[in-house]
Amino acid sequence: MSTASPTLNVMIKAVRRAARGLVRDFGEVENLQVSTKSAGDFVSRADTRAEQVLRSELMEARPNYGWLGEEGGGAAGKDPTRRWIVDPLDGTTNFLHGQPQWSISVALEHKGRIEAGVIYDPVKDEMFTAEKGQGAWLNDRRLRVSARRDMLTCVFATGLPFAGKGGLPTALAELARVAPHCAGIRRYGSAALDLAWVAAGRFDGFWERDLHAWDIAAGLLLVQEAGGLSCSLVPGEVMETGSVLAANAEVFDRLKAMLIPEQVATGNRVG
Ligand code: 2AM
Numbered sequence: 001m002s003t004a005s006p007t008l009n010v011m012i013k014a015v016r017r018a019a020r021g022l023v024r025d026f027g028e029v030e031n032l033q034v035s036t037k038s039a040g041d042f043v044s045r046a047d048t049r050a051e052q053v054l055r056s057e058l059m060e061a062r063p064n065y066g067w068l069g070e071e072g073g074g075a076a077g078k079d080p081t082r083r084w085i086v087d088p089l090d091g092t093t094n095f096l097h098g099q100p101q102w103s104i105s106v107a108l109e110h111k112g113r114i115e116a117g118v119i120y121d122p123v124k125d126e127m128f129t130a131e132k133g134q135g136a137w138l139n140d141r142r143l144r145v146s147a148r149r150d151m152l153t154c155v156f157a158t159g160l161p162f163a164g165k166g167g168l169p170t171a172l173a174e175l176a177r178v179a180p181h182c183a184g185i186r187r188y189g190s191a192a193l194d195l196a197w198v199a200a201g202r203f204d205g206f207w208e209r210d211l212h213a214w215d216i217a218a219g220l221l222l223v224q225e226a227g228g229l230s231c232s233l234v235p236g237e238v239m240e241t242g243s244v245l246a247a248n249a250e251v252f253d254r255l256k257a258m259l260i261p262e263q264v265a266t267g268n269r270v271g
């Protein structure tokens, strides 16, 4: 990153610390073939421990801020305008299956806008960072979304519902609409990393429905700071609906027209 603010440095330090425990646990999980249940419990504990590490680091550095975490829920802070939005382990299913595509996502929200975001992929040692107005970065390299404008050359990421989630018919209809017009669609299972990869130009766009604020908060800022666009797939603010479309500015409108032909989604940009 260029000149990281003290707050961004706090975030980076916290995710690096949480990552150390997760990397250790990821090594263990590959050996844990005893039973699916014990592996599942082990990963839940790893997830909870990572959130505890993040919470103690971030709240120690900024004691007045509020908190919204996937595991620990929400807590108001003395400063009602600022809160951390944290996913300690995004891509839990990959982690559980020994697949190296998972991340830690931390965002700082101020008055409803995301001011700073960090997504860390510890397996690849890739630290994605963004601060409002300061660009998006991967380690020390400035990020730009891809410049592809021909849909036929584009690779998109999406998510598919897991058991019990619902929404499979919609997801399949969307695949049927987009797949014939692009070079490929990937389903990697960490929404936070998918968004970071849009920012990095590795994906030309990403969409998924019914996510949570902690899955997307940091990633949306990364996309915006890398010159991409985002919106909600259903009426409302994307941070509330969790149904997100993000893409480079060249193909954004065409992808949007394929995914929500019946309506124009509200708001193109985060914040
Ligand atoms: P998670 O790993 O933190 O749960 C991918 O489709 C996205 O959906 C990921 O960001 C993932 O976040 C989320 N996800 C996958 N399985 C999930 C589950 N069983 N419950 C809630 N969210 C899930």
Ligand code: CA
Pocket: 070, 087, 089, 090, 091, 214, 215
């Ligand atoms: Ca998540």
